[in-house]
Amino acid sequence: MKRYTLLFLLPLLFFAACSSHKAIVAPVANTKKVYETQVDSFLDIARQMNPAMLVDSAGVSIPSQFIATVNLNLRKPNYVILHYTAQDSLQQTINTFSQVRTQVSAHYVVGKDGRIVHMLNDYLRAWQAGVSKWGSITDMNSCSIGIEIDNNGNEPFTEPQIKSLLILLAQLKKNYNIPQANFIGHADIAPGRKPDPGPFFPWKRLAEKGFGYWSDDIVVPAPDNFDYVTAFKLMGYDTRNINGTIDAFKRHFIQTDITPQMTQLDLNVLFNVYRKYQ
Template sequence: MTMNPLRLALVSLLSAGLVACTTAPLRNPMAQWQGSSNFDARRARAVVLHHTSMDSVDEALRTLKSVNSGGPVSAHYLIGEDGRVLQLVAEDARAWHAGGSRWAGIDDLNSSSIGIELDNDGSEPFSEAQLQSLLRLLADISARLRIQPRFVIGHGDIAPTRKDDPSTQFPWQRLAQAGFGLWPRDAPAPPPAGFDPWLAMAVIGYDLRDPTAAMRAFHRHYRGSSAETWQPGDFEILHDLQSQVLELPATR
């Protein structure tokens, strides 16, 4: 049967529309789109949190959308101090936010993570509006991309020799209580005889090529300090965190 010209034209238009829909970048309706050209393709397994170390969200936005002195950088999301959520890169694309990094055996975190920048200069508390927006965004991303809670991590965790964000003021415990990230349970039990804290660090995910930097990152995340030697209570925390990871079901 021969299709008439009008019907053929309509089918062609519909087909083109379907193709366009399937290839359009994924944009989150929770955020205002502010497209950045600094990305390429990747698949997400983790969420990496940053603070911008800048004075305003507008300054951070300019940097994340342009070339800066250290080379182009970007993130998937930027959350202002007022709670405004901006999306710069589609989730199915590779933003340039992690740099040289490693976590739980993953070497290229740019290719396997969502980057979220928080408007914060690194010395101030994170605002309540900002944290509320972050929790809502994490709930949305984690549910859709099926990201395990233990893979919500900080830039300083994955690049301990280079980065220290988010700062010691970031409320990791609050995130964990909402289901995002790993946190020790109340009153963790003493570790058994022969407990190896460095093995526990590796099980949690830390890169131990620079042990001092890894220890500093652990303390920043779990103790709110930058100590470079073991502190009282560290082994109990490490043993509990290691146990939590080992209790998780095996995943691909």
């Protein structure tokens, strides 16, 4: 029987991700073996062609069968979530993502010297977003690529880091046709719970390259009846904890002030930015 596209594509993607490159950090023992075992288990699931086993309210089985379609491919990421590692080194982060007990991972890690470690195939689901929400999406892990940047949260990002990050983002945007609005931070999707990538992150510079939005230099003042809570919702923010939402917004778009009050300047910036999301 002719094999289907999915059965060929996943192994090819896996082997491409594991091709030989010069080591830039020390790998953790046995992680490659565990990775291969996990991917094999996913392939076994993808190969299953079992019909849905359904019964009606009287307990009578509903006839069903599996007839394979020839029109399929892999689900692709549609968001990029940016983080700082909050750790002391690239090696420490690699070690963290290589331990089962930590239950956390990301697709990419960007070192201070600009080196990039690709840790998970882009089509696979990393554990990086946690409890989060953006718009109506409550499982951000299933639709996003996670990028961790080596930074403890209290220091500027390095120029080599940002240059490498911009190149990586350009490739991801092109490969997966990711909309400009869908490059966001961990704080944006988990307001009040996560602060990263933090007030040192150069969001304006990213927006100038087409990754996320930023306020114009000259903004139209927000109208007197401007409903900022609704504006947050239209952008995608979870507003159930409004103080957390304000904090997340200001960490991203204000950066010089993260107090939980909306000043007139904050309202003007929000009015300018949220209209870009429409």
